[in-house]
Amino acid sequence: MKLKIPLLFVFLLFIVHPCLAAVHLNASDFADPHPVVEPKKDYYREGDEISLNYTIAPKTDADATDVDGRYYDLHTSLNYPTFTVVIAYRNGGILYPSIKPWEKDVSIEVGDWEDGLDNIKVELSGKIPAPQTRLEEVSILWINVSDADYDVLPPVKVKVIDFNKFTDDINSLKSRLKELEDRSKNLDEMGADVVDADKILKSASEDLDDAESYYKDANYLKADEKLKDVEEELNDAEKELNKAEAEYLYDTAQEKLNEVQLLIVQFEYLLQQAKSENIIVTLYEFNLTKAKSDYNIQLDRVEKVNDYIEEEEYDKAKEKANDVINATADIKTYLEDNIAKIKELVAAQTTTPTPSPSPSPTQFPFDFSFITKNVYLILKVVAAIVLIAIAAFGVYKGIGRYRRRRKWDELK
Numbered sequence: 001m002k003l004k005i006p007l008l009f010v011f012l013l014f015i016v017h018p019c020l021a022a023v024h025l026n027a028s029d030f031a032d033p034h035p036v037v038e039p040k041k042d043y044y045r046e047g048d049e050i051s052l053n054y055t056i057a058p059k060t061d062a063d064a065t066d067v068d069g070r071y072y073d074l075h076t077s078l079n080y081p082t083f084t085v086v087i088a089y090r091n092g093g094i095l096y097p098s099i100k101p102w103e104k105d106v107s108i109e110v111g112d113w114e115d116g117l118d119n120i121k122v123e124l125s126g127k128i129p130a131p132q133t134r135l136e137e138v139s140i141l142w143i144n145v146s147d148a149d150y151d152v153l154p155p156v157k158v159k160v161i162d163f164n165k166f167t168d169d170i171n172s173l174k175s176r177l178k179e180l181e182d183r184s185k186n187l188d189e190m191g192a193d194v195v196d197a198d199k200i201l202k203s204a205s206e207d208l209d210d211a212e213s214y215y216k217d218a219n220y221l222k223a224d225e226k227l228k229d230v231e232e233e234l235n236d237a238e239k240e241l242n243k244a245e246a247e248y249l250y251d252t253a254q255e256k257l258n259e260v261q262l263l264i265v266q267f268e269y270l271l272q273q274a275k276s277e278n279i280i281v282t283l284y285e286f287n288l289t290k291a292k293s294d295y296n297i298q299l300d301r302v303e304k305v306n307d308y309i310e311e312e313e314y315d316k317a318k319e320k321a322n323d324v325i326n327a328t329a330d331i332k333t334y335l336e337d338n339i340a341k342i343k344e345l346v347a348a349q350t351t352t353p354t355p356s357p358s359p360s361p362t363q364f365p366f367d368f369s370f371i372t373k374n375v376y377l378i379l380k381v382v383a384a385i386v387l388i389a390i391a392a393f394g395v396y397k398g399i400g401r402y403r404r405r406r407k408w409d410e411l412k
Contacts, residue, residue, distance in 0.1 A: 023066045025148035030067065031057045035141075035156045043135065043159040043220060048128040050078065052141055052156060056120040064090055064116025071146040074106040078126025078140050085122055090115035128158070134165040135224040161220055170215065173208055173230050177201065180237050187241065192248035197240035204233035242314035249321035250305045256328040257302060260295050263335040264288070270342045277349040287338050294331050298324050 036053045044050065056072065058064040074083060083106050087095040092113050099106050110117060124141055131138060142155035181201055184194045211226035267288050274281045301324050308317035 023147070025067060025145060025152050027149065027152055027154075029059055029063045029148075030153060031055075031059045033057075033153060035154075037156065037158065041158075043161045044128045045161060045163075046128055046130040049125070050128060050140065050158070051125040052123070054122040054124070054141060054156065056122065056143070056153065058117060061116075064118070065113075066116070067145075068110050068117035069112035070110060070148075072108045072110060072120060073144040073146075074108065074122060074124075075142050075144070076104050076124060076126065076140055077129050077138055078104075078124070079129050081124060081126035083122065083124055085120065087120050088118040089113040090118045092118075128160055131160040131162050131165070133162070134169050134227075135159060135161050135220060159221070166215060166220070166223070169227060170208075170212055173227065173234065176234055177204055177208060177230075180234060180241065183241055184237075187244055187248065190248060192244040194241065194244050197237050197244060200233050200237040200240060204230050204237060207233065239312075239314070242318070243309070243312070246305070246309050246314040246317035246321065249318055249325065250302070250309060253298075253302045253305065253321045253324040253328065256325055256332070257295070257298060260291075260298075260328055260331050260335065263332060263339065264291060264295065267291070267335055267339055267342070270339060270346065274342055274346050274349075277346060279345050279349055281342065281345075284338055284342055287334075291331055291335050291338075294327070294334075298327055298331070301327075 033054050033056060038051045056067075058067045068089070074085075076083075080102055081104055082101050083099045083103065085097050085099060085106070085108055087097065087108070087110055089095075090113065092115065097108055108120070110120065122141070126140075128140075129138065136159070137157045138160045139155045139157050143153045144150070145152050180197075184197050184201060188194050207226050207229045211223045211230060214220070214223035214226060267284075271281050271284055271288065274284075301320060305317050305321045305324065308314070308320060
């Protein structure tokens with residue numbers, strides 16, 4: 001029997017301990033921690049020393065027994081931090097947990113007490129860390145409580161400024177503004193509609209001037225707000241320019257497709273003309289079919305460009321539009337080459353041959369040197385011809401007299 005009593009006590013201890021923290025806590029279970037930061041400033045710089053007092057306490061007497069019996073995990077971003085923690089129980093004792101210096105994450109166990117927790121006082125000191133941006137809100141203390149909402153206790157935040165990043169951001173925004181203004185000008189010269197983008201760029205330029213003035217006057221918080229406005233405006237302006245460029249490329253792609261359509265009509269007409277001249281155009285009919293197929297593919301693609309614009313996917317729209325423009329240029333060149341060739345065939349078939357002029361009698365040059373060199377030979381030949389002619393004439397006359405005499409004798 002005596003052995004059973006200690007075992008029962010141990011069993012109850014295991015059951016009761018987790019039940020003590022069974023209540024899930026939220027912000028309404030805690031009083032305002034009233035954090036006190038010293039020195040109190042609008043902003044801090046890297047390396048500044050800072051200290052903080054923070055009090056964790058139940059909001060009501062009833063909450064006192066709910067907020068004990070659990071772990072409180074303390075976290076800080078300060079460099080070289082020092083934590084001092086005092087745990088006070090209601091109608092009970094006070095505990096001073098041992099915490100090593102420069103510990104950034106500290107877990108405090110708050111035990112269960114009959115009347116509950118009175119408060120936990122947290123003192124923290126350290127140096128401000130370097131910010132990641134020109135003006136950053138840095139959490140220097142945040143606390144996680146076991147079996148409680150994540151934000152059950154409010155964190156302590158301070159603003160930290162980096163002057164080098166501040167000036168770098170101002171100069172960077174100036175450069176970006178100039179780039180967008182130049183881009184807007186180029187798009188305007190191309191024929192794109194950049195009216196909306198120019199309005200935004202003008203507002204961004206004015207806000208950037210104000211931000212620089214605030215910075216020079218050491219009004220860093222307002223300067224940061226203005227720079228945030230400029231960053232947002234430049235993002236909006238870039239978006240508008242992307243939209244304007246996408247719409248311009250979409251219109252250009254449609255114009256190029258219209259040019260191809262006219263070439264297809266011209267090609268069809270020339271094929272009909274060639275057929276009427278009995279020219280074989282089978283190969284060109286195949287080429288026309290191919291061109292039409294390629295043209296229809298680009299028609300589908302240009303509709304996709306419009307879909308991307310409506311979905312504000314301007315980069316995709318620009319890429320697709322450029323693909324259509326390039327492909328359409330190839331189709332246009334292909335059609336122009338075929339049209340030129342079919343024109344040559346039709347022209348060769350329909351051209352009437354020009355009559356050739358009658359050849360003029362060939363004039364042979366007369367060489368007088370032959371006469372001078374052969375004058376005696378020529379005279380002999382001429383004399384012989386004359387003698388033969390006289391002899392022939394005499395024979396002819398004699399035959400004629402004989403025929404007349406005979407005829408006369410017969411009449412007698």
